Amino acid sequence: MKILVCISNVPDTTSKINFVESDTKFDTQGVQFIINPNDEFGLTRAVWLQQKQQAEVTVLTVGDISCEPILRKCLAIGADKAIRVDATATDGFFVAKQIASVCEKGSYDLVIAGRESIDHNGSMVPGLVAGMLEYEYITNCISLEVENGQAIAAREIDGGKEIVTSELPLVLGAQKGLVEESDLIIPNMRGIMQARKKPLDVIPPIDAVASSKVTSFEKPAAKGAVKLVDAEDIDTLIDLLHNEAKVI
Amino acid sequence: MAVLTYTESENGSFKKSAFEVASYGKALADQTGQKLVAVTFNQEDGSALSAYGVDLVVNITGGFSETFSAKKFAAAIAQVASEKEVNLVVISSSANSKYLAPLLAVKLTAAYTSNVVALPSSTEPLTLKRSCYTSKAFSTVTSNQPINIIGLSSNAFGIIETQSTPEQTSMTTDEASSSMVVSSVEKVTGTITIADADIVVSGGRGLKGPENWHLVEELASILGAATACSKPVSDMGWRPHSEHVGQTGKPVASNLYIAIGVSGAIQHLAGINSCKVKVVINIDPEAPFFKAADYGIVGDAFDVLPKLIEKLKTFKAA
Numbered sequence: 001m002k003i004l005v006c007i008s009n010v011p012d013t014t015s016k017i018n019f020v021e022s023d024t025k026f027d028t029q030g031v032q033f034i035i036n037p038n039d040e041f042g043l044t045r046a047v048w049l050q051q052k053q054q055a056e057v058t059v060l061t062v063g064d065i066s067c068e069p070i071l072r073k074c075l076a077i078g079a080d081k082a083i084r085v086d087a088t089a090t091d092g093f094f095v096a097k098q099i100a101s102v103c104e105k106g107s108y109d110l111v112i113a114g115r116e117s118i119d120h121n122g123s124m125v126p127g128l129v130a131g132m133l134e135y136e137y138i139t140n141c142i143s144l145e146v147e148n149g150q151a152i153a154a155r156e157i158d159g160g161k162e163i164v165t166s167e168l169p170l171v172l173g174a175q176k177g178l179v180e181e182s183d184l185i186i187p188n189m190r191g192i193m194q195a196r197k198k199p200l201d202v203i204p205p206i207d208a209v210a211s212s213k214v215t216s217f218e219k220p221a222a223k224g225a226v227k228l229v230d231a232e233d234i235d236t237l238i239d240l241l242h243n244e245a246k247v248i
Numbered sequence: 249m250a251v252l253t254y255t256e257s258e259n260g261s262f263k264k265s266a267f268e269v270a271s272y273g274k275a276l277a278d279q280t281g282q283k284l285v286a287v288t289f290n291q292e293d294g295s296a297l298s299a300y301g302v303d304l305v306v307n308i309t310g311g312f313s314e315t316f317s318a319k320k321f322a323a324a325i326a327q328v329a330s331e332k333e334v335n336l337v338v339i340s341s342s343a344n345s346k347y348l349a350p351l352l353a354v355k356l357t358a359a360y361t362s363n364v365v366a367l368p369s370s371t372e373p374l375t376l377k378r379s380c381y382t383s384k385a386f387s388t389v390t391s392n393q394p395i396n397i398i399g400l401s402s403n404a405f406g407i408i409e410t411q412s413t414p415e416q417t418s419m420t421t422d423e424a425s426s427s428m429v430v431s432s433v434e435k436v437t438g439t440i441t442i443a444d445a446d447i448v449v450s451g452g453r454g455l456k457g458p459e460n461w462h463l464v465e466e467l468a469s470i471l472g473a474a475t476a477c478s479k480p481v482s483d484m485g486w487r488p489h490s491e492h493v494g495q496t497g498k499p500v501a502s503n504l505y506i507a508i509g510v511s512g513a514i515q516h517l518a519g520i521n522s523c524k525v526k527v528v529i530n531i532d533p534e535a536p537f538f539k540a541a542d543y544g545i546v547g548d549a550f551d552v553l554p555k556l557i558e559k560l561k562t563f564k565a566a
């Protein structure tokens with residue numbers, strides 16, 4: 001079984017979000033970049049399939065050389081090889097085109113990407129890849145087993161979950177639940193040493209045009225101070241929620 | 249040319265999000281001088297959509313229309329969109345709509361913009377404001393495609409009534425082939441989901457253990473609210489993962505969010521940024537949540553909650 005895990009390089013979850021160049025670019029100053037958490041849940045599940053079912057795990061990112069540390073981290077976690085498409089990830093459509101092209105050449109049984117990145121929150125890359133390749137697709141995936149060439153997965157739905165079976169090849173949108181946070185693999189020294197020797201191929205992008213462009217960013221309006229209500233004065237809180245906020 | 253909206257229903261009734269996407273679709277149709285077409289699946293009675301300015305309801309029938317399948321539904325919507333020469337599609341932010349949107353985008357060679365929070369500031373080229381960085385920022389996005397799918401952020405536009413007398417038709421579309429089979433569905437019944445709720449009541453580690461959740465549940469039931477929790481609570485298994493709100497959990501965009509014993513880590517606050525009014529009850533006056541909240545009580549949850557429950561019971565009964 002060949003698995004491709006798509007990795008996005010995103011600001012750490014605790015990052016302060018600021019913009020520069022007249023609010024057109026994200027301010028990377030002092031920001032640490034990490035593997036997109038949703039992608040990392042997917043990667044961990046893939047590494048388990050490698051350990052238990054001898055799957056081969058390739059990680060892929062679309063980005064410039066600054067993305068290589070996170071690809072090395074993926075290799076240290078346990079991926080067998082890495083591919084970097086040397087291009088700026090302009091939008092979800094462009095990225096999906098690059099991934100689909102790598103899939104066509106590599107004939108992967110499973111393609112895993114986070115359900116969304118925590119920076120752009122586009123929620124589209126895995127679905128676009130599935131649509132472009134006409135593969136089956138399950139997103140918000142919270143469990144996965146592969147047996148006899150068939151996937152059994154759970155999808156989180158509003159208010160519950162559904163269990164689905166699907167033939168391969170399959171594209172999965174990963175999220176927390178696919179593995180738990182406590183399952184995430186922290187690379188050890190041996191993993192880090194091995195990662196240096198594992199292949200990291202840099203390939204040129206295919207021709208594709210982004211379907212959209214971000215022209216500017218803005219931050220939400222500053223919020224007024226909290227109105228504190230005395231713990232003994234619940235009536236005032238109810239009055240404020242009813243008459244001022246009009247939410248009850 | 250027309251605007252199309254996918255109006256979701258369940259067990260014969262429309263979801264609240266259906267009325268919101270229809271309202272947005274109507275405003276968009278007016279802005280672009282087009283008709284509004286609503287697509288439903290296995291929903292014979294589309295008359296409820298007459299309150300939201302819909303001009304035509306196309307109900308898709310046939311065996312596959314009874315069970316949601318992203319691939320099959322996307323293919324069917326694409327077929328209607330092509331027949332009606334649709335250039336703008338509006339969908340909600342429900343799990344199912346977000347699931348099918350990118351598949352539909354490929355079918356229609358359309359651009360897809362998710363988490364949209366307002367009507368376009370321009371329609372040529374289509375320019376949309378959307379939330380990003382898990383609601384810590386907004387971006388303005390310009391599309392260069394002639395066909396566009398707008399994923400509307402829930403509770404961002406609201407429901408606006410506009411009476412119309414829609415024509416109702418049913419249609420049998422081609423069924424897309426898929427090897428996927430839904431073998432079982434586990435769904436909580438009788439309680440409102442976080443996605444549909446106007447009010448969400450959320451508990452954190454301050455509640456000390458799952459045995460104390462009856463307080464959160466009782467408060468939620470009085471308010472007709474959904475229950476949610478912080479990440480540590482779901483990590484410790486006190487509550488199911490589906491209730492985890494935050495950056496790696498669910499986003500919430502309710503009118504009211506009441507957080508009890510939740511300190512307000514940046515990742516949690518990111519998930520609730522889109523809520524209209526936030527209330528925090530926490531024993532620690534230094535808890536970061538107080539900086540994000542509109543109303544706050546510094547106090548012990550076990551002291552405040554029973555009182556709040558009693559007072560709200562009286563308030564609701566009045």
